[in-house]
Amino acid sequence: MQFLTLFLLTICSVGAIAQAQQRTYCNPMDISYRYNFEQLNEKISYRSGADPVIINHKGEYYLFVTIQGGWWHSKDMVNWKYIVPDKWPMEDMCAPAALSVRDTLYLFQSTFEQRPIFYSTEPDKGKLKFLNRWLPRLPKDIGPWDPALFHDDDTDKWYMYWGSSNVYPIFGAELDKGRNLTYAGQKPAEAYKAMLWLDPYKHGWERFGPNHSDPFKPFTEGAWMTKYNGNYYLQYGAPGTEYNVYGNGTYVGKDPLGPFEYAPYNPIAYKPGGFATGCGHGNTFQDNFGNYWNTGTTWIGHNWGMERRIVMNPAGFDKDNQMFVNTRFGDFPHYLPTKSWTTPSGQNRDALFTGWMLLSYRKPVVASSTFRASGVDSLSADKTTDENPRTFWVAKQNKPGETLTLDLGAEREIRAVQIDYIDYKQTIYDSDSTVYTQFKILTSTDRKKWEIVSDLTETSDRKEPKRDRACAYVELNSRKDGKPIRARYVRYEHVYVAGSHLAINAFRVFGNGLGNVPVTPAMLTAKRQKDQRNADLSWSKVPGAVGYNIRWGIAPDKLYQTYQFWNDEPNTFELRALNVGVPYYFAIEAFDENGVSALSKVVNDGSGLGKP
Incomplete structure (x- = not known):
């Protein structure tokens, strides 16, 4: 019987897994998040990524993230290749600043000490050089922590903004390009000034805690500057990275160093509900078609308060120069841009949303096995469909062949699958060649005859690149007749993940049902x-x-x-x-x-x- 089942699987999968160019992406971003050694002494192991900066450099994209040992390079904003610098000059970078000006990419780390600014004309090869040896030290506790570099193309002047505190403001200073971007003019202690302070008594979204419910003094961090239509938009993150309400706001001015006015439409980036909640502390950049994007940090927080992932959302400016970031269905699949989404009447804010809906919410799912841990209420399979990133299933053993089988209740058009892994009692404190992810996705209409629709493993005729995919997103190809895959059952079949445990916090399936859309809610x-x-x-x-x-x-x-x-x-x-x-x-x-x-x-x- 096992032989017959294997034979049917083999026959049904022929030609079904040809790899096609992916047209979509889904938050959290599918990159090879690195294992974080910050809590090595506490024996806490987890992947993490936070404080993202995406830079469009000569038509290609570079992603810098806190404490990752390198950066990522992409030509299409979906396939990200991890780059290790040829010679990392010092300790790893926390909340780095990055900027592209003409043919050069500049890079600077968060610091309270003297640190250099680097530059590269070959960031795709990981080559770094010193622009200056030591940026002069600022007074104690001032920073520059969470820095952002800004070049004003119209005046050819350079600036830096920074701040990460619930005591100090966001600061700004002009830099002198003639002196290799050291502080301009005055002595370092006199070269900077306060740009903005949080005011939670007037700005509800700046209040701390889940749904802004904690009276603790909030934090501001993650400065970024964008110039649009003669206005300077000084952006900042608040009120705290470990909550669902972590967002980005902006002040607006006519000069890079102010004065700035609070934008009454704040926050500009805000996603407190859904699976990937929070989108604060990131940056704003333009793609090759001129479209704006805003990046940010979403919270996991199971193993440690700073366990996080990365998101990016479409952004822009309306006819009144109001800045916005579109987080509507922000953790559902979106198309990658192929053109400008600006129309004669303004921004087409929802142009990239695929319309592929979540099919898996609280649907029944059966696991091949479940790990039983003393003192733990549940590590069961149903936790993979509750859209909570802090609940999860753990398999009895981390071995090939473990499965999760999801019942959608009826046949659906299936377009994409996202598998989100979480670290459960791991002992990995650094990513190396053994840290990668492999699995298969199968579908069935009757739970008897299965078809492999995605195979992220090595086969005799195809070699899938090995990389870690903590938030693995797979867009499923249409059938040969051009119609989407139709199935009732979707199965995850495990092949490999590093570490002692296989733990999954989300088995998310996207596509469309075959019925009518819901009616409009009444009585709002x-x-x-x-x-x-x-x-x-x-x-x-x-x-x-x-x-x-x-x-x-x-x-x-x-x-x-x-x-x-x-x-x-x-x-x-x-x-x-x-x-x-x-x-x-x-x-x-x-x-x-x-x-x-x-x-x-x-x-x-x-x-x-x-x-x-």
């Missing part, structure tokens, strides 16, 4: 509280919906913010992310496996702030 209400930083929201649930997007903004046609909720969560919520003195407008949409409803009628917050 929004009532601003006496504390204007908060508003009470409620709506009527839609039978059969998977979830909802509450969309809001500072005008009826500027609903740029999104908070995602699941249908099995309450239909009332206290939103605590608003700015004092600013009117807000709200709408809601429902989504399920078939698609997204029409947007509801826009309602105001009842505060009267928007009335003349």
Whole structure:
């Protein structure tokens, strides 16, 4: 019987796994996150990646991330090759600054000591050189930590911004290119000045804690500067990386060193709901078609508070120069850009969303085995479909052939699969050639006859590059007739992952059902509280919906913010992310496996702030 099953699998898989150019990506980003040695002394092992900077350098992309021993290089923003510097000059870089000017890429690390700025004309080969030997030291505790380099193309002047603290502000200083980008003009202690401070008493989203519920003093960090249409957008992350509400805001000015004004539409990047929550501390860059993107950090936080991953989201500026970042369905598949998404009437904000919906939410899944740990309630397979990155399944053994089998309940069009691994009681403290990921994805309509639709292993006729894929995303090819794969069952078959345990926190399947999209939710209400930083929201649930997007903004046609909720969560919520003195407008949409409803009628917050 086993031979017959294997024979059927072999016959069904012929020609089914030809590799095609991937057209889409999905957050968290699918890169080879490195094992982090920060907690070596505490014997805590975990992959991590945070504080991203993506630079478009001569039409190719370079990704720099905290404490990774190198950087990544890509020509298409989806396939990222890890680059190790030819000679790493000193300790690894935390929250590095990177900048491309003409034919040169510049790189500088976070520091409270004297450190050099590096440059490279061959970053694809990992070659670094010293631009200066030591940037002069600033006063104690000032930094520059979490630095950002900025070159003003119109004036040919250089600047640096930095800050990472719940005591100090974001700082800025001009740099002297004639002196190899050391501080310009004054003595180092006089060369910088404060750019902005957090004000959680007026800016609800700057409050600390989950859903801004902790009175602890918030943190600001992750400065970045973007110039657009004569305005300077000084960006910053807040209120803390270890929460779902970690986002990016901006101040706007007419000069690189200010004065700056707080943007009333803040935060610009915000994703408190869904699977990959949080998107703060990143950068803004343009792709080869002129489209803007914003990167950020999403939180895992199971093994350690700083266990994180990387996200990138489409961004832009509207006709009023308002900066925005689109996080609507931000952890669902999106197309890679092939052209500008700007239209004559403005930004087509949702141009890259594939419309592939999440098919796996809380669907039944069966594991081949489950590890039983003393004092642990559950490491069971159902944790892989609950959209919580901090719950997970652990196999009894880390060996080839372990499986997860997901039942979608009915046939669906299946477009993509994401497998997110998590580290459970690992003892790996550095990534080497033994750290890589291999698996297969199979589908079936009847759970008897299986077809291999993705094979990330080595075969006799094809060699799949070995790399670690903690957030492995696989776009599935269409059938030979051009139609998408249709199946009811989806199976993960394990081949290899480094370490003692196989642990998966998400088995996510994307595609489309074969029915109608849900109806628009009714009875949306929004009532601003006496504390204007908060508003009470409620709506009527839609039978059969998977979830909802509450969309809001500072005008009826500027609903740029999104908070995602699941249908099995309450239909009332206290939103605590608003700015004092600013009117807000709200709408809601429902989504399920078939698609997204029409947007509801826009309602105001009842505060009267928007009335003349």
